Amino acid sequence: MAKGLVRFNEERCKGCELCVSVCPVKIIALHETKINSKGFRPACVLHADKCIGCANCALMCPDGAISVFMREEGGEADE
Ligand code: SF4
Numbered sequence: 001m002a003k004g005l006v007r008f009n010e011e012r013c014k015g016c017e018l019c020v021s022v023c024p025v026k027i028i029a030l031h032e033t034k035i036n037s038k039g040f041r042p043a044c045v046l047h048a049d050k051c052i053g054c055a056n057c058a059l060m061c062p063d064g065a066i067s068v069f070m071r072e073e074g075g076e077a078d079e
């Protein structure tokens with residue numbers, strides 16, 4: 001089960017792909033079809049079940065568009 005839960009503020013994202021490049025398990029990508037109001041393809045998580053909760057993505061995002069929440073052992077989170 002995933003150890004972290006990642007949330008993106010898509011309107012803040014400028015599609016710089018820094019988060020994509022620093023994710024150790026390579027589960028972040030820019031959205032294939034979605035475009036935000038600034039005209040960028042926002043980042044999203046492709047395989048939420050593989051997130052290790054390292055928070056590299058949130059630390060690297062220059063626009064503060066990412067929040068990482070740690071899952072509790074045996075918790076009920078469902079993504
Ligand atoms: S918390 Fe770590 S593993 Fe999860 S998406 Fe961000 S960089 Fe990848």
Ligand code: SF4
Binds near residue numbers: 015063
């Ligand atoms: S680092 Fe932040 S601004 Fe850049 S693509 Fe990722 S979420 Fe978007």
